[in-house]
Amino acid sequence: MPHLPSHKKRITTIGVGLLIVLALGTAVWLLLWCKCNRTKRVRQKELELLGGMGPRGFDLHELAAATSNFADENKLGRGGFGSVYKGYLKDLDLDVAIKVLSEKQSSEEQSEQGLREFKAEVKVMTQLRHRSIVKLVGWCDSNKRLLLVYELMAQGSLDKHLYNQERTLTWQQRFRIVLDIGSGLLYLHRDCEKCIVHGDIKPANIMLDVSHIAKLGDFGLARLVDHGEEPKTTQVVAGTLGYIDPEFINNRWPRTQSDVYSFGIVLLEIACGKRPASRQPNGASSLLAWVHNLYSQGMTLDAADQRLNGEFDRQQMERVIVTGLWCAHQDPIQRPSIVEAMDVLRSVNAELPVLGAVHDSRHIRAMEEQAFADLTAEDRPVRAVTQSRYFTSNDSSYLLAEE
Structure with a gap:
């Protein structure tokens, strides 16, 4: 019986410790969630400013629904940039081609590089209004998947x-x-x-x-x-x-x-x-x-x-x-x-x-x-693409005009 108070105290201490750890974990999770949300809102705002009154942003689930969850039977082609899928947007009653520009990147640097090129293409395409230019319908930036949505060209390339x-x-x-x-x-x-x-x-x-x-x-x-x-x-x-x-x-x-x-x-x-x-x-x-x-x-x-x-x-x-x-x-x-x-x-x-x-x-x-020649050489000063329809390199400064 004399040991019971000590045992009770130990249980109380452990309980308090667990509560503190849980509280700290929850706080860290909330901070990370807020930071990710804030970053996503900033990126979305940047893209909206690039898009103006033309193309608009889409949620990933909208594009997944439009392509039957990116089903293989809807795949139109594949290149160095990723894949292109045929889709149908019900709210717009429009057939589209959805170009997946990047999956999850292997490093933060590569992820930022992919985002920069993605924004560059959006910036260029949202300025264009001509019958001889493929129309950009919108874009998606979600869960590190970057996608562009174009009008579908029925006869292909x-x-x-x-x-x-x-x-x-x-x-x-x-x-x-x-x-x-x-x-x-x-x-x-x-x-x-x-x-x-x-x-x-x-x-x-x-x-x-x-x-x-x-x-x-x-x-x-x-x-x-x-x-x-x-x-x-x-x-x-x-x-x-x-x-x-x-x-x-x-x-x-x-x-x-x-x-x-x-x-x-x-x-x-x-x-x-x-x-x-x-x-x-x-x-x-x-x-x-x-x-x-x-x-x-x-x-x-x-x-x-x-x-x-x-x-x-x-x-x-x-x-x-x-x-x-x-x-x-x-x-x-x-x-x-x-x-x-x-x-x-x-x-x-x-x-x-x-x-x-x-x-x-x-x-x-x-x-x-x-x-x-020798495109895989790490010390090569010049990098090139011969087959890819979407280009990725360590130097994308030329893609965006200076403000």
Whole structure:
């Protein structure tokens, strides 16, 4: 019996200790919860300010419901950025494409990097209002999952149609696509408040709606540049082999001339129905070298896609091919602006340029291979992407214009 008070005291002490630990744990949890909530509200507010009155924020559960919880049967594709899913938003009665930009990151630094690039793309896309630009419907920033919601382009990407073995695009469809792409690029370079350099123009990033109207999409590599100002150099070489401007590999200036170069390569690809980096019938190592060789011999129309069986407007075909060569000129100073290129494409009365030399294909390949080789080397000063449709690197300072 004399030990009972001591035992009771011990139980009381333990009970008090447990209550203190529980209280401290609850306080820490509440502090962390408040901090996370505050951070989330700040990030959401930043995105809302970027979005203005256009695209809006979505909750993750809304997008999960729209895609049947991101079911495999709704997956439209996958790239280095993540996956794209088809979805249906009931409240908007709208079919959409939902692009998952990042899952949980392995470090806080990578997470902040992903968020920065996510905000950069939102900032670019919310400024754009043009029939030839894929429309951003909204975004989601939840549980470290970053998603962008776009209008669904029913016909998919241009590359799937250019190389469809069963059914090819008619020349009328191709020429309209050329004008659509050029119109979108003209809007980005000239008509936006800040000049926007797309940075990755290629058929895989050109989407077609149900009427085969072409729209530029995927602005993960886009740069904002003040009109008339020289862009800052970047330590990052980003783009896709065959379309990337060799001069950008050299000087790392994200300029409109680089978009014009890529546009020129796409024009040749649309007209000729051949991939830019594939070996050509005469042994040329690139589409650009093959077409320029035919042009220099006065045989420009021989480059036309044989699958068209000669069913094309000869004047339009010549204008597209020559403009493509002009845009891909070896000297960026000799390239047209997108305004000049569109003047030639749109007008039957515009005088075609007389072209000199273009980049030697072996020189182009050597530069590309040098820039894109050994991408996994940790001490490599230049990092590049060759296949991904969404770019991630340690240097994203070029993505957002300075305030």
